[in-house]
Amino acid sequence: MTPFCAAIDWGTSSFRLWLMSEAGTVIAERQSDEGMMRAAAIGFDVVLERHLAELGVAEELPVVMCGMVGARQGWQEAGYLDTPADLAAIIGKARKIIDAYPRDVRVLPGIAQREAGAPDVMRGEETQLLGLVAQGIGKGLVCMPGTHSKWVRLKGGKVDGFSTYMTGELFAMLSRHSILSAAVDQAAAVSADAPGFLDAARTALADPQAVSNLLFQLRAGQLLGFAPPNEGAARLSGLLIGLELAGVAVRHGTLRDVVLVASGGLCDLYRAVLECQDLTVHVCDASEAVRRGLWRAASTFWTAEERQEHAR
Amino acid sequence: MTPFCAAIDWGTSSFRLWLMSEAGTVIAERQSDEGMMRAAAIGFDVVLERHLAELGVAEELPVVMCGMVGARQGWQEAGYLDTPADLAAIIGKARKIIDAYPRDVRVLPGIAQREAGAPDVMRGEETQLLGLVAQGIGKGLVCMPGTHSKWVRLKGGKVDGFSTYMTGELFAMLSRHSILSAAVDQAAAVSADAPGFLDAARTALADPQAVSNLLFQLRAGQLLGFAPPNEGAARLSGLLIGLELAGVAVRHGTLRDVVLVASGGLCDLYRAVLECQDLTVHVCDASEAVRRGLWRAASTFWTAEERQEHAR
Incomplete structure (x- = not known):
């Protein structure tokens, strides 16, 4: 299968990459502990290119990323969408890594809740949520456990509000x-x-x-x-x-x-x-959700034709 | 002034020693970060004797101690009194350091609350409480803030119950x-x-x-x-x-x-x-309280006459 893009969930302490086909199938994957913390010391581009080289990926293959890599201390700040935040809109707010970097690498923004009594931020979970919406789950209370667990109220494909627990x-x-x-x-x-x-x-x-x-x-x-x-x-x-x-x-x-x-x-x-x-619990796999969200963004950014153009 | 005893509050991360007269006056004091953790590595006797030598203290001067030095991981386990615990009774439950150690060194026990729904322990605070009782404060709710804050219900000179907060x-x-x-x-x-x-x-x-x-x-x-x-x-x-x-x-x-x-x-x-x-707050100084408790125990263990006997 021809790779269409690399999709990366790049968190504080972990790095996860999927090589995906245009249909959204996983062709290969890589995982490491080179999260934002370690990658900041090594160099984000060094980490990324090493993983891509291991997979024998062409240098024009585009990359879509989410997570702490887009934080101020990350590779490039990708800002936030404010609540109530339309999840589809995160795609339009992606930031291209500038850096005089030849590859087309884009980072999805996070979501901020700018309320004096309940300030909150997420980075990475919004992409999982985009994946849920793409799967037809556009409303309800969503629990996303982890280092910083998020609880999100989804309404009509929007993040209505959320709260984080340490x-x-x-x-x-x-x-x-x-x-x-x-x-x-x-x-x-x-x-x-x-x-x-x-x-x-x-x-x-x-x-x-x-x-x-x-x-x-x-x-x-x-x-x-x-x-x-x-x-x-x-x-x-x-x-x-x-x-x-x-x-x-x-x-x-x-x-x-x-x-x-x-x-x-x-x-x-x-x-x-x-x-x-x-409580009635509906389980969605977190890796699948983030992959689906990243792929959804990639499909919007790039089409196979555009990429062939670009490669010429 | 002739020193009557050395009184030591030996906690997890701090060491505090007062050289006291028979009347309970402070003659000299020493303080360091050689708490139980560091002292366990150096040797408790080494730490104690170095501080006493710095003060030029005679080798027959007795020592009374409280705190984590009496824990299982301390110098010598001094056990617990169970709630409801008569504070005066901690004096009778002091443990002598055996060790073939020439100096008369004693450790006061802690207090345990053996309740399935509210298990709790203290070491060091019981000696402060003994100091309060010696000062005429034998009842009420006592707040003892710190690394592990204790809240204690005192009743008729007894610890009726308590709870610890991290x-x-x-x-x-x-x-x-x-x-x-x-x-x-x-x-x-x-x-x-x-x-x-x-x-x-x-x-x-x-x-x-x-x-x-x-x-x-x-x-x-x-x-x-x-x-x-x-x-x-x-x-x-x-x-x-x-x-x-x-x-x-x-x-x-x-x-x-x-x-x-x-x-x-x-x-x-x-x-x-x-x-x-x-809330109405009555403040008691914590150092004064522990010193008073230690001195109260020392006065019970030793009298000047007994010590002159012993020295002969």
Whole structure:
């Protein structure tokens, strides 16, 4: 198959590239930990070109990207669309990397919520959402778990409003850099049926105001023999996801149906917590969503004919 | 003045020693960052003897200590008294350092709350509380801010119950190891009248369930120009102290009078937040309290006559 474009989800700490055909099929893919942080030190163009060279890609193949690569500290700032933001409009607001760079490389903008009482920003999730819209999911409450989990109200293909929760980052930080490092097995992958996980989520949902005390209890409970040490990671994860959900209820009102955009283990964890709260969960794969969004943008930017023109 | 004993508050990250007369007067003092963590690597006896040698202290001078030095990872485990815990009883439960160590060195135990729903532990604060009781403060709700803030219900000289909040550790961790490091000037000392401090405390008190979102807003608010970057540290501190207070209200019911055991800047911050909630605050200096508690224990262990006996 002839590659049509390279589509890249370039986040803070991860890099993911798909070589795609004009029909949106994945021809090849690459993944690394050269996220914005590491790539800024190495050089964004160096990282990108190395991955493309590994795939034997022609130098005129265009590239579409989303994520933190478009932040101020990224390769080139791609700005924000403001809420309420029409997702289709992010395509028109893409920024070309200037840099005297021969390849046609474009970055999609993020979305900003410029409200004094609820300032918020996203970069990367808007492209997943564009993918959902392309798939016919244009409304509802969308949960996008991660380092900074986003909860988004979609309405008529627009982002009406959203809120971010530091769940993933709190988990990493607390398990590595706090007294809880003694209570959490950092190598353990938490699964949804791990003992203590749902129990901790329910505890945080019942008592979210006291989260700073509940966190300390993780350690004290182990010291005093109330909780087995091997439940530490599952309980910490449960507490933080429960806290997130309690916050979402404050921000977005009573929850019923949730579109969960996630992959792998994280998807299972959120699904379990949402379902134990009697919510109806519709799962969409996060990688598929972002790929679909990127491809949608690429299809708008470039057609096969235009590219043949360009190549001549 | 003749030294009667050395009194030491030996915490996780700090070491503080007072040379005291039999009447409880401070003759000299020393302070360092050789807390339990660093001292465990150097050797607790090495650290202690170096400080005592600097003060020219006789080798038979006895030493009374409290804090994490008595934890399992400390010099010698000193166990816990269980709640409800009579504070005077911690003196009788002190452990002598064995080690074939010639000097008479004793560690006061901590207090444990062995309740399945609210497991908790303290080490060091019980000695401050013993100091309060010696001063005639034997009842009330006591706030002891710090890395792990403790809120204690005192009743008839006993610790009836308590709860711990990770406020100080969360502040340090978030300002150093999270995305908020970009939003917080780590060198800035927060003062109670810093712009944004009380406002953030009120926000967290009104909306504690959403704390994980409020934290992210610190960063997003700066990115979008809603909050000046120089307010970051004050706002983070205000949010976390507000969250602590919201948790305390869940754990200990409506607050009215609070005995605030603290020193320096931290004392001012807590006082300001408590007073803006219309609480009556009685301040006791934390260093004075722990010194008084240690001296009270020393006076029970040793009398000048006994020590002259021993020296012969």
